[in-house]
Amino acid sequence: MGSLPAPEAYDVVVIGGGFGGIYSLNHLRGLGFATHMFEAGTGLGGIWHWNCYPGARVDTETPVYQLYAPELYDTWRWKERYSGRDEMVDYFNHIADLWDLKKDITFSARVTKAHWNQAECRWDLTVSTSTTSGTKESIIHCKAVVFCTGFASKHYTPPFAGMDQFNGVMSHTALWSEDIELKDKRVAVIGTGASGVQVVQEVAPIAKQLTLFQRTPNMALPMGQSLRDDEWDKVSKTQYPEQVEKMKTTYAGFLYDFDPRKTFEVSEEERVALFEELFHKGGVYFWLGTFSDVLKNKKANDLAYDFWRQKTLARINDPVIAEKLAPKVAPHAFGTKRISLEQDYFEQFNRETVDIVDLNDDPVETFTSKGIKTKTGEHEFDVIVLATGFDSVTGGLTQIDIRGVDGTTVQDKWAKGVWTHLGMTTAGFPNMFFVYGPQAPTAFATGPQCAETQGKWIGETLSYMREHGYNSIQPTPEAEAAWKEHVNITAEEGLFKETKSWYFGDNIPGKARESLNYMAGLPQYRKKCAEAAEHGYKNQFILA
Incomplete structure (x- = not known):
């Protein structure tokens, strides 16, 4: 646990220890700002600290999914293509040791309130710290605050009837305890997002019986997992500088981009050949390396879905189950919900001990003391796994009591829709920044690329303020309105808007439906951020 300097010593407080947090902490320290981090967990990693459920694994391959400082890569060796x-x-922990971060971090410390003090031109933070003797509250002051709470830090559980009646073990994947026993147990998995897919393929081989409760089938792609050997590590290190530059040019920060051709500009043979090539590369190549119109043109999208479906059907023995997992009529356009990666997910349903309940035909009526009762009958379980997702993108911020210049909370301001500028600032909340949040590339970019892009901009902004004698900065309402319009216009260009998903807040009852992510790509986002800083920020921000 890092030591606590005097509260007035802080120029910047960073909240959250994922990629965004550790990059920002190190970067701001390097710029000469007195910076401290508060992390609610007992260790670093953000979602990778909390997500210890069975099978938890990244969906971005190495060497892309990492911070890009050469000293970090030179002294680290990845074990797998997709890290667990x-x-x-x-x-x-390797990053923390190499950058000596922990001296400036307080762990088990949750920021519960952040109130702007207009008279003192500072933020007053309430920090609840857990210790062996109990919980202690402290008031911490800082000139600026950077929220790095991530897009998946507020879990969501649908309000199923009777949940308190269940006598077995029940846990959301985001709150998992590693001592939960699953071997030879009767297990229910509710939800088919990434965590649901990963839990099913990990637990099905050891469970006495596993039942997946599915509302929407997951169009998961083969991961193509492999080990990273010494030769790969040697070659990768020589190519790394070139790869980092390449990642800065692509839509989502990968080492590849969409094929510039359109689906119907090539022959059927060429189309099938590209589909085959991308599919067998594994990972999200088939999603984000495909023809440029697949996510925009419904007919082109239908061809991609049919290709995926035929590949998937060949892996499932029972035609009834196959229709549930890969239906003839797609439930939504391919790729317009977050694509998950799988290793042997579909083969698990060939086991006699694995079943699937389609919640569209057989909805949950209530939980019982023994399990779950659906329309057709009761299912008995020892363990219920809630893979039901998150109040994504905005939830990490709105769950904190953040109050701006007039006492309005972020939650109230965003109750009917999100208002930000550049997905990093919001009017009425001076010197407040957030990374990997709403109306930024976030879920449409790799986490490290987004963290570094935004972290650098925030550092440059605070440095500019210091050099020119400004005490506060916030966006103008006009700039905020223009950004919201720009974000929504870019979201209209593809098929995403026609699909109900957490990309648009559809999974949370009462949440305003709008694009929660900037969908125009990282290169365009960086251009917009640079434009905002031109002319001393004065066209889009209020400096005082």
Whole structure:
């Protein structure tokens, strides 16, 4: 646990220890700002600290999914193409040791309130710190605050009837305890997002019986997992500088981009050949390396879905189950919900001990003391796994009592829709920044690329203020309105808007439906951020 300097010593407080937090802490320290981090967990990693459920694994391959400082890569060796949760925790500890971060971090410390003090031109933070003797509250002052709470830090559980009646073990994947026993147990998994897919393929081989409760099938792609050997590590290190530059040019920060051709500009043979090539590369190549119109043109999208479906059907023995997992009529356009990666997910349903309940035909009526009762009958379980997702993108911020110049909370300001400028600032909340949040590339970019892009801009902004004698900065309402319009216009260009998903807040009852992510790509986002800083920020921000 890092020591606590006097409260007035802080120029900047960073909240959250994922990629965004550790990059910002190190970067701001390097710029000469007195910076401290508060992290609610007992260790670094953000979502990789909390997500210890069975099978938790990244969906972005190495060497892309990492911070890009050469000294970090030179002294680290990846073990797998797609790292598991434990390897990610080790990697974050590697960063912390190399950059000597922990001296400026307080762990088990949750920021519950952040109130702007107009008279003192500062933020007053209430920090609840857990210790062996109990919980202690402290008031911390800082000139600026950077929220790095991530897009998936507020879990969501649908209000199923009777949940308190269940006598077995029940846990959301985001709150998982590693001592939960699953071997030879009757297990229910509710939800088919990434965590649901990962839990099913990890637990099905050891469970006595597993039942997946599915509302929407997951169009998961083969991960193409492999080990990273010494030769790969040697070659990768020589190519790394070139790869980092390449990642800065692509839409989502990967080492590849969409094929510039359109689906119907090539022959059927060429189309099938590209589909085959991308599919067998594994990962999200088939999603984000495909023809440029697949996510924009419904007919082109239908061809991609049909290709995926035929590949998937060949792996499932029972035609009834196959229709549930890969239906003839797509439930939504391919790729317009977050694509998950799988290793042997579909094969698990060939086991006699694995079943699937389609919640569209057989909805949950209530939980019972023994399990879950649906329209057709009761299912008995020992363990219920809630893979039901998150109040994504905005939830990490709105769950904190953040109050601006007039006492209005962020939650109230965003109750009917999000208002930000550049997805990093919001009017009425001076010197407040957020990374990997709403109306930024966030879920449409790799986490490290987004963290570094935004972290650098925030550092440059605070440095400019210091050099020119400004005490506060916030966006103008006009700039905020223009950004909101720009974000929504870019979201209209594809098929995403026609699909109900957490990309648009559809999974949370009462949440305003709008694009929560900037969908025009990282290169365009960086251009917009640079434009905002031109002419001393004065066209889009209020400096005082």
